[in-house]
Amino acid sequence: xxxxxxGVSNNAHHLYTLLSCIGFAPKANVQITPxxxxxxxxxxxxxxxxxxxxxxxxxxxxxxxxxxTEPDQNETAESNESSQNxxxxxxVVSLSALLETLKIFGINELESNQPRDTSITQANPASxxxxxxxxxxMDRSCTLQYAQHGAPLSITITEAGVKTTCxxxxxxxxxxxxxxxxxxxxxxxxxxxxxxxxxxxxxxxDSSTPTILKLSACAAREPYxxxxxxxxxxxxxxxxxxxxxxxxxxxxxxxxxxxxxxxKVLADDGSxxxxxxxxxxxxxxxxxxxxxxxxxMGERIQQSYRFALIRKAARAMSVANxxxxxxxxxxxxxxxxxxxxDDHTVPVGRPVGAGVKGPNGPVCFVDFxxxxxxxxxxxxxxxxxxx
Numbered sequence: 001x002x003x004x005x006x007g008v009s010n011n012a013h014h015l016y017t018l019l020s021c022i023g024f025a026p027k028a029n030v031q032i033t034p035x036x037x038x039x040x041x042x043x044x045x046x047x048x049x050x051x052x053x054x055x056x057x058x059x060x061x062x063x064x065x066x067x068x069t070e071p072d073q074n075e076t077a078e079s080n081e082s083s084q085n086x087x088x089x090x091x092v093v094s095l096s097a098l099l100e101t102l103k104i105f106g107i108n109e110l111e112s113n114q115p116r117d118t119s120i121t122q123a124n125p126a127s128x129x130x131x132x133x134x135x136x137x138m139d140r141s142c143t144l145q146y147a148q149h150g151a152p153l154s155i156t157i158t159e160a161g162v163k164t165t166c167x168x169x170x171x172x173x174x175x176x177x178x179x180x181x182x183x184x185x186x187x188x189x190x191x192x193x194x195x196x197x198x199x200x201x202x203x204x205x206d207s208s209t210p211t212i213l214k215l216s217a218c219a220a221r222e223p224y225x226x227x228x229x230x231x232x233x234x235x236x237x238x239x240x241x242x243x244x245x246x247x248x249x250x251x252x253x254x255x256x257x258x259x260x261x262x263x264k265v266l267a268d269d270g271s272x273x274x275x276x277x278x279x280x281x282x283x284x285x286x287x288x289x290x291x292x293x294x295x296x297m298g299e300r301i302q303q304s305y306r307f308a309l310i311r312k313a314a315r316a317m318s319v320a321n322x323x324x325x326x327x328x329x330x331x332x333x334x335x336x337x338x339x340x341x342d343d344h345t346v347p348v349g350r351p352v353g354a355g356v357k358g359p360n361g362p363v364c365f366v367d368f369x370x371x372x373x374x375x376x377x378x379x380x381x382x383x384x385x386x387x
Contacts, residue, residue: 004089005032005146008060012142012157014341014362015053016102019095021316021337021366022049028095029173030153032146033088034063040179041095047309048180049316050367057341057362059141065089089146091170093153101155101166102142146170180369183328189217189301191225191325192288193241195337198325199317201239202310205229208237212373213307215333218300219291225283229307241283287322294329303331304373313337313368320366331372339364 009015022028025041037053055061065088140159147154152167205213210229217225228238282289293301313335317323320337327333341361 001147002062002064003145003147004064004149004151005144006060006062007037007055007058007144009058009142009144010140011057011341012102012140014057014364015142016099017319017341018051018053018339018364018366019102020099021313021319021339022051022368023095023099023315024049024312026094026096027092027171028098029090029092029177030170031088031090032063032065034065036061037144039095042180043309043312045180046306046371047312048369049312050179050369052365054362054364057364089149090173091146091149091153092173093168093170097168098153098155101168104166180332180371181330182326182332182334182369183330186329187326188291188293188297188329189325189327190288190290191217191286192322193283193286193325195317195320195323197241197285198323198335199314201227201241202314202317204239205237206307206311208232208234210237210307213305213310215303215305215327216300217291217327219282219289220299224281224291225286225289231307241285243281243283288324301327303327303333305333305370306373309370316366316368333370333372335368335370337366337368339366 019028019039022039022041024047025043027041029040031038031040034055036055036057039051039053040048042048140157143154143156143158145154145156150170152169154165154167156163156165202213205227206229208229209232211231212229214228214230215226216223216228222243223238223240224243225241226238228236230236291301293299316335316337316339319339321340322338324336324338325333326336340363
């Protein structure tokens with residue numbers, strides 16, 4: 001009898017890298033789809049981490065769904081955007097055990113033992129060891145297998161003809177398990193930038209041990225985009241992403257150096273400059289800067305989130321190349337990280353710098369969603385009465 005799912009990867013480090021980004025919770029909800037494996041974790045219904053192991057990460061990907069696998073016709077149009085709302089096989093597994101299994105199989109990273117990763121350029125002398133060279137992890141394959149509903153998740157490492165297998169018990173998911181809703185038809189903020197810039201800003205604010213992260217964005221006046229840490233034992237600190245007024249853009253906000261050069265040419269031509277329409281300014285570090293709050297909010301978007309929850313995305317910030325920061329009218333914050341994986345395994349103990357691209361490696365995405373603090377909750381956090 002063929003297993004319900006089987007996938008073979010020649011680079012288990014890719015799997016470890018993506019899953020460790022959402023490793024803040026002990027258990028993960030796993031769903032098997034024709035396009036890959038969807039891992040979802042959440043904590044207190046106020047933070048959710050989503051990692052998708054695309055089938056392109058596997059050299060072999062076999063999915064044999066049962067005949068009764070049909071989409072749930074009662075799902076809403078919005079929820080159908082998520083594969084979780086299709087009745088594909090899903091189960092709960094210990095994420096911490098899965099990560100430990102990969103580490104036992106030689107995918108260990110010494111920096112994961114650090115209590116918190118707040119430095120992108122942190123060095124580790126262990127990377128120079130001859131026993132953690134990338135070649136040691138290349139000549140092996142990792143097989144994930146789920147035989148049938150209720151069966152354990154089997155992880156097998158094959159190296160030089162030797163097979164090592166670990167089976168993880170699977171559990172039935174809770175019936176009320178659902179994603180934190182992000183209203184895709186009511187997005188009022190979308191900012192795309194290098195993940196390194198966000199990581200550096202959060203690390204800078206974290207040094208004052210705040211309890212609240214305040215986000216402020218405005219397309220009309222400064223500060224255009226700012227992050228503030230408040231509620232800690234020290235005074236409030238703010239990181240503002242400024243505008244380079246010497247590189248104002250014509251025809252679009254934050255569209256890169258080509259349009260900046262276009263504006264420079266038009267500036268030299270008085271008549272052309274008079275006919276040009278100056279677009280709204282955008283912080284220099286952003287590639288996309290779209291802020292359009294409803295009239296009831298005024299011209300500025302301001303939301304507050306628990307800093308401890310934002311900190312849980314630090315691992316994803318450190319390994320990602322870019323981040324898309326989105327917010328809807330309800331204040332739900334989405335941090336979608338684009339992770340370009342290196343085709344060669346990173347040496348053990350060497351932190352992966354954000355924004356460092358691998359040579360034509362696969363690109364995957366990790367998504368975090370955060371529920372905003374209500375005004376009274378923010379006041380309690382400021383007074384030190386929050387959990």
